[in-house]
Amino acid sequence: MTNTIEISNLTYHKNYKSILEDINLNIEQGKTVGLLGENGAGKTTLMRLIAGLAKGAHGTIKIAGQDAVAAKKAVVSFSEQLDGFNPSIRIEKIISFYEDVYPDFSVDRYNQVAGFLQIDEGLRLSALSKGMKEKLVIGLTLSRDTKVYLLDEPFGGIDSMSRKKIIQSIIKWKAPDAVIVVSDHYVSEISSILDEVVIIKDRRIYTQKSAEEIRSQYAEGIEQYYESIYEGNDMDD
Numbered sequence: 001m002t003n004t005i006e007i008s009n010l011t012y013h014k015n016y017k018s019i020l021e022d023i024n025l026n027i028e029q030g031k032t033v034g035l036l037g038e039n040g041a042g043k044t045t046l047m048r049l050i051a052g053l054a055k056g057a058h059g060t061i062k063i064a065g066q067d068a069v070a071a072k073k074a075v076v077s078f079s080e081q082l083d084g085f086n087p088s089i090r091i092e093k094i095i096s097f098y099e100d101v102y103p104d105f106s107v108d109r110y111n112q113v114a115g116f117l118q119i120d121e122g123l124r125l126s127a128l129s130k131g132m133k134e135k136l137v138i139g140l141t142l143s144r145d146t147k148v149y150l151l152d153e154p155f156g157g158i159d160s161m162s163r164k165k166i167i168q169s170i171i172k173w174k175a176p177d178a179v180i181v182v183s184d185h186y187v188s189e190i191s192s193i194l195d196e197v198v199i200i201k202d203r204r205i206y207t208q209k210s211a212e213e214i215r216s217q218y219a220e221g222i223e224q225y226y227e228s229i230y231e232g233n234d235m236d237d
C-alpha cells in the first residue's frame with residue numbers, strides 16, 4: 001500500500017522552545033486516522049506543518065511523494081479557522097473566495113455538505129454560533145478534492161446530534177483513496193470510524209496503532225486505551 005503522508009526525523013522549535021521532537025510517521029492511502037493528545041501536545045502544530053502552513057522545521061514531510069511547499073498545499077485541505085475574514089462577510093462570499101483560491105474546490109460538493117449539515121449561506125460570519133462556524137469550516141474543508149484532509153478538533157462547540165452528522169458527512173464524502181486526519185483531546189464518537197490512532201505525548205509520537213488492534217486488546221476500545229496512556233498504565237510499555 002502507498003504511503004500518502006511520510007514524515008521523517010521531524011523536529012520543530014518555536015521561540016527557542018521544543019514543540020515536536022523526532023517525529024516519524026507514515027500514513028497509508030485511504031486511512032482515517034485519529035490524532036490524539038492532551039492540550040498543547042502539538043496536534044495543531046503537526047497539522048500546520050503537514051499542510052505547509054508552518055515553517056522552520058527540520059526533517060522531511062512528503063505528501064503523495066512531494067515535499068515542495070506549493071505542491072503540498074495543492075494536495076492538503078486543512079480546516080483553517082475563518083479568523084482572517086471580516087466578521088461582516090456573508091457566507092456566500094467566503095464560498096466564492098474558496099472557489100477562486102482553490103481550483104479543486106467544488107461548489108456542488110459544498111452545497112451537498114452544507115445542505116446535509118444545515119449551514120445557512122445567507123448569514124454573515126459574525127451571526128454564526130461557534131458550532132455553526134465549525135460546521136462551515138468542515139463543509140469548506142471537505143469540499144476540496146485533495147489527497148489529504150486535516151480536521152483540527154472539529155467538534156469544539158458542537159452538540160451531540162451535529163457531531164453525529166459531521167461523522168456521517170466524513171464517511172459520506174471521503175474519497176476511498178483520501179487520507180483523513182482528525183485531531184481531538186478525547187476520542188468520543190469518532191472512534192467508530194477510525195482505521196488508526198496516533199497519539200502525541202511529550203512532544204513525540206507515542207504510538208501509532210490500528211484501531212482493530214486496540215479494540216482487540218481493550219474491551220472498552222480506543223477511549224480506554226488512550227486514557228491508559230495518559231494515566232501511565234499502558235499495557236504495552
Ligand SMILES: Nc1ncnc2c1ncn2[C@@H]1O[C@H](COP(=O)(O)OP(=O)(O)OP(=O)(O)O)[C@@H](O)[C@H]1O
Pocket residue numbers: 014015017019037038039040041042043044045046185
Ligand atoms: N506561535 C507559537 N509560539 C510559541 N509557542 C507556540 C506557538 N504555537 C503553539 N505553541 C506551543 O506549542 C505547543 C503545541 O501547541 P499546539 O497548539 O500544536 O497543541 P495542540 O495539541 O493542538 O493543543 P490543543 O489541543 O490545546 O489545541 C504548546 O506548548 C504551545 O504553547
